[in-house]
Structure formats: C-alpha cells, structure tokens
C-alpha cells in the first residue's frame with residue numbers, strides 16, 4: 001500500500017498485508033470484528049442488548065490478545081520501536097477499558113467506540129504497524 005489509507009475500508013484488501021502472516025491474520029480478524037460491531041450498533045442502537053454487548057466484549061478481548069502477540073513479535077525481531085509501540089497499545093487498551101466501564105455504568109458509548117476502533121485500525125494497524133513491523137534492526 002503506497003498511500004496512507006484515510007478511511008476505514010469497506011472490504012479487506014490484500015494490499016493491507018504487512019507480510020507477517022500472524023499479524024496479517026489478526027488484523028484481518030480485527031477488521032471483521034469492527035465491521036460486525038458496527039453492523040450491530042447500527043441495527044440496535046439502544047438499548048444495548050446481550051448480542052451487542054457480547055460482540056463488544058469479544059472485540060475488546062481479541063484486541064488485547066492481538067496487541068500482546070504483536071509485542072511479542074516485535075520483541076522477537078529486536079524492534080527498536082517496541083517501547084513506544086507498547087505505550088500506544090497501552091493507550092488503546094485504556095480507551096477500551098473506559099468504554100467498557102461506561103457500558104457497565106449504563107452508558108451507550110458504542111457509536112464512539114466504533115469510531116475510535118476505525119481510527120485505530122486505519123492509523124495504527126494500517127500505518128504505524130506497517131512501518132514498525134517492517135523495520136528490522
């Protein structure tokens with residue numbers, strides 16, 4: 001992918017692959033989970049029902065696992081970006097935890113969450129990860 005993707009894509013394109021199979025597979029899964037969450041969010045905006053809540057938790061759990069695997073990969077290749085990259089991941093996890101807390105307290109931050117996740121996917125997965133994971137010391 002030559003140019004920075006500005007918008008959350010409607011479909012997964014092979015050009016998004018970084019050519020690190022374990023990371024590409026996870027990015028693809030994250031992409032599908034975000035799409036599913038958005039579909040549910042649009043269909044059932046309020047109140048939050050069990051299906052929507054389950055989709056949110058699935059995504060939050062997957063995202064956490066994915067970040068840990070990615071950090072392990074970065075460590076395995078001795079990436080100099082690891083400390084900064086970990087901080088970005090921590091910021092993401094903190095934001096997801098904040099959304100979870102809001103849901104548990106009766107809020108409905110799903111629209112905001114989907115927007116945040118789309119930005120994360122475009123700015124982090126498709127741009128930052130691409131650069132970071134390609135750098136071999």
Ligand SMILES: [Fe+2]
Nearest residue numbers: 070085124129
């Ligand atoms: Fe990352």
